[in-house]
Amino acid sequence: MVGTTAFALTATMCLGGAVAANATVFTGASGSKGGHSSHSGKTLVVASGQTAVITKTTKLSALTIRSGGALVAPEGYTLTLTVNGVEKGQKVTSTGALETAIVPGTYRGDVVLTVADQTPVVFDGLTYQFREGLYVDADGVDTGKSVLAAVKGRAGDSVAKNISITSKGEAFNGVYVVDTDYTLVNPRISFTGDGRSDFAGMGAGIIGSGDETTLLIDGAKIDNKGVTRPAIIATDGANVIVKNSTIRTADGILPDDYQSSVNLSFMQDAPWMLGISGSNRATNVLGENTQATYISSSITSENWGALSVDSGQNMKLSAINSKVANSGDDGYGTYVIGNADETFLGTSFDVATYATIVTGGSVAYGDSTRAAVTALNTELDLGLSTKEITKLPVRSTTIDSDRFGVMWHGSGSVDISGGTRLTTDETVFLNKGQQATVSVDGSDGAKISTDNGVLYQLMDNDDPGPDFANGMLNTGVYTEPTSAVVKNTSFDVSAVHSTDAVTTFTDISLKGDLYNAFRGDIAGMGPAQPRNLVVTLDGATLKGVVSASTAKHNQSTITSADYRQLGVVTNTAGSVVNNGVIVSLTGKSVWTVTGASYLSSLTVEQGSALKGAGGKAVKVTVDGVATTLVAGTTYTGDIQVSLG
Numbered sequence: 001m002v003g004t005t006a007f008a009l010t011a012t013m014c015l016g017g018a019v020a021a022n023a024t025v026f027t028g029a030s031g032s033k034g035g036h037s038s039h040s041g042k043t044l045v046v047a048s049g050q051t052a053v054i055t056k057t058t059k060l061s062a063l064t065i066r067s068g069g070a071l072v073a074p075e076g077y078t079l080t081l082t083v084n085g086v087e088k089g090q091k092v093t094s095t096g097a098l099e100t101a102i103v104p105g106t107y108r109g110d111v112v113l114t115v116a117d118q119t120p121v122v123f124d125g126l127t128y129q130f131r132e133g134l135y136v137d138a139d140g141v142d143t144g145k146s147v148l149a150a151v152k153g154r155a156g157d158s159v160a161k162n163i164s165i166t167s168k169g170e171a172f173n174g175v176y177v178v179d180t181d182y183t184l185v186n187p188r189i190s191f192t193g194d195g196r197s198d199f200a201g202m203g204a205g206i207i208g209s210g211d212e213t214t215l216l217i218d219g220a221k222i223d224n225k226g227v228t229r230p231a232i233i234a235t236d237g238a239n240v241i242v243k244n245s246t247i248r249t250a251d252g253i254l255p256d257d258y259q260s261s262v263n264l265s266f267m268q269d270a271p272w273m274l275g276i277s278g279s280n281r282a283t284n285v286l287g288e289n290t291q292a293t294y295i296s297s298s299i300t301s302e303n304w305g306a307l308s309v310d311s312g313q314n315m316k317l318s319a320i321n322s323k324v325a326n327s328g329d330d331g332y333g334t335y336v337i338g339n340a341d342e343t344f345l346g347t348s349f350d351v352a353t354y355a356t357i358v359t360g361g362s363v364a365y366g367d368s369t370r371a372a373v374t375a376l377n378t379e380l381d382l383g384l385s386t387k388e389i390t391k392l393p394v395r396s397t398t399i400d401s402d403r404f405g406v407m408w409h410g411s412g413s414v415d416i417s418g419g420t421r422l423t424t425d426e427t428v429f430l431n432k433g434q435q436a437t438v439s440v441d442g443s444d445g446a447k448i449s450t451d452n453g454v455l456y457q458l459m460d461n462d463d464p465g466p467d468f469a470n471g472m473l474n475t476g477v478y479t480e481p482t483s484a485v486v487k488n489t490s491f492d493v494s495a496v497h498s499t500d501a502v503t504t505f506t507d508i509s510l511k512g513d514l515y516n517a518f519r520g521d522i523a524g525m526g527p528a529q530p531r532n533l534v535v536t537l538d539g540a541t542l543k544g545v546v547s548a549s550t551a552k553h554n555q556s557t558i559t560s561a562d563y564r565q566l567g568v569v570t571n572t573a574g575s576v577v578n579n580g581v582i583v584s585l586t587g588k589s590v591w592t593v594t595g596a597s598y599l600s601s602l603t604v605e606q607g608s609a610l611k612g613a614g615g616k617a618v619k620v621t622v623d624g625v626a627t628t629l630v631a632g633t634t635y636t637g638d639i640q641v642s643l644g
Contacts, residue, residue: 242292613643
């Protein structure tokens with residue numbers, strides 16, 4: 001049904017294909033695809049049971065879609081509704097669907113129905129049809145793919161200054177830059193409403209995509225709220241550089257029928273098996289050899305994650321003199337996967353659960369010295385001038401976590417240097433049975449402290465894993481093993497292996513305990529594999545226990561409702577089985593022993609020493625025999641270090 005102005009409504013062929021039997025073609029006499037028509041003052045009413053096909057971008061003063069009515073674009077095109085320059089009215093058709101539709105209702109004001117060329121994006125075998133305010137490729141702004149009615153301000157082919165994009169619908173993108181260099185100066189993006197996938201990028205504020213892309217974002221303010229409604233995504237080899245920007249994201253409410261899953265085509269919340277919750281990551285880096293760097297910027301997610309990498313290989317994520325935070329109760333600062341390389345210079349972390357989760361790759365925390373920034377500028381092709389680098393204040397990285405420091409779910413390394421200060425309420429280094437390397441150099445003032453007294457915890461992985469038989473749903477339950485550990489007689493608990501957890505502390509004073517509670521007899525994603533904890537003190541002091549142990553959770557069964565119990569264990573020190581503990585003191589190190597410690601190898605070089613807490617004597621036995629240590633000698637076997 002048509003309102004006060006007559007339009008051409010015919011049941012004929014429309015752009016791109018045939019019209020369904022119940023469809024009405026709305027041609028709009030002076031509209032043009034990709035542009036704005038001149039139908040101000042006109043209204044359109046779509047009756048129940050009617051499907052109106054909008055063939056050209058059209059302006060109206062009012063639009064009404066009755067319940068049971070539908071408004072669609074021709075085949076090969078997308079349709080977007082804006083009212084007074086704000087994208088709205090669009091919703092994903094059902095949980096997990098790839099399509100959106102304009103919901104029934106009445107919309108008044110400057111109503112624009114934009115018909116745009118489809119922007120298909122393929123991820124994990126599925127094709128997502130993007131709608132974006134601004135689409136830019138090697139030819140500049142593509143007006144045929146852009147919903148310009150949602151963009152306030154003007155955008156040129158190489159730079160856009162002071163543009164503003166607001167969305168109150170779902171799965172709408174702000175700026176999508178593909179295979180070209182582009183600069184965004186002072187963009188303002190505000191999205192309220194759910195996205196669809198932060199792996200495909202459907203619903204993101206800004207996306208830089210393609211290995212021909214260098215996207216510079218300077219002075220941005222992005223504030224998004226919704227399920228998988230990230231602020232910035234870098235993907236498919238792009239180099240995304242963000243400067244002087246403020247980014248905040250908040251969670252949305254998951255659909256009632258959503259089932260938590262790690263199937264990347266449907267995943268819209270944080271896997272609880274990581275010990276976190278949330279439905280919206282602030283940023284993501286995806287694909288092969290993709291880079292994202294944040295300079296003098298603030299990045300905050302409510303929960304889940306602030307700076308993420310995922311679903312790719314050899315990605316690089318960095319921040320210089322920036323702030324990384326979670327504003328809610330759960331979440332990480334950064335995520336490392338796919339051999340990612342992450343560097344943080346002079347950056348402050350104020351996180352809820354972890355500074356970083358490592359699932360394959362490396363992370364380094366240090367100072368933003370001129371030399372360090374210059375090296376990163378060259379390595380990542382950041383384009384910072386000498387003047388810009390000189391103006392950057394030299395700062396140390398600070399990490400404050402309400403829970404843990406770094407957690408390993410896969411192999412990887414952590415390097416801490418400069419004046420980095422790492423403070424946690426719970427365990428600093430939480431290693432869930434992985435090959436890992438930790439290097440902490442305190443020669444320039446780096447410090448580590450923890451309230452719960454555990455510096456390092458090596459333990460079995462308490463991630464129950466998804467239900468692979470039913471769509472990779474997160475319905476697993478962790479049950480703590482109660483059987484006695486089965487010794488692996490072929491594994492040398494006194495030797496250092498490439499698969500071990502290796503820690504080196506240099507020129508630093510530490511207070512806290514280090515435990516190896518890894519059973520080594522339970523098959524996980526692969527065969528059962530024992531793992532030693534290797535601890536080297538080089539010119540360092542340590543006051544605490546270093547020991548093999550048995551770890552016990554607060555509760556023996558952990559479901560999704562108890563996700564915050566993951567990683568929380570108490571240790572009982574005991575003799576080594578498959579969990580070797582190899583300790584070396586070099587460079588005039590001092591280990592002040594505070595309680596019984598069980599080792600498989602001990603070396604105390606000349607100038608280093610064991611001391612007892614409170615002035616007590618230290619007793620060392622090797623295979624039950626009291627032993628006086630000789631400097632430089634390595635002792636192996638069943639070693640007990642205790643207070644006399």
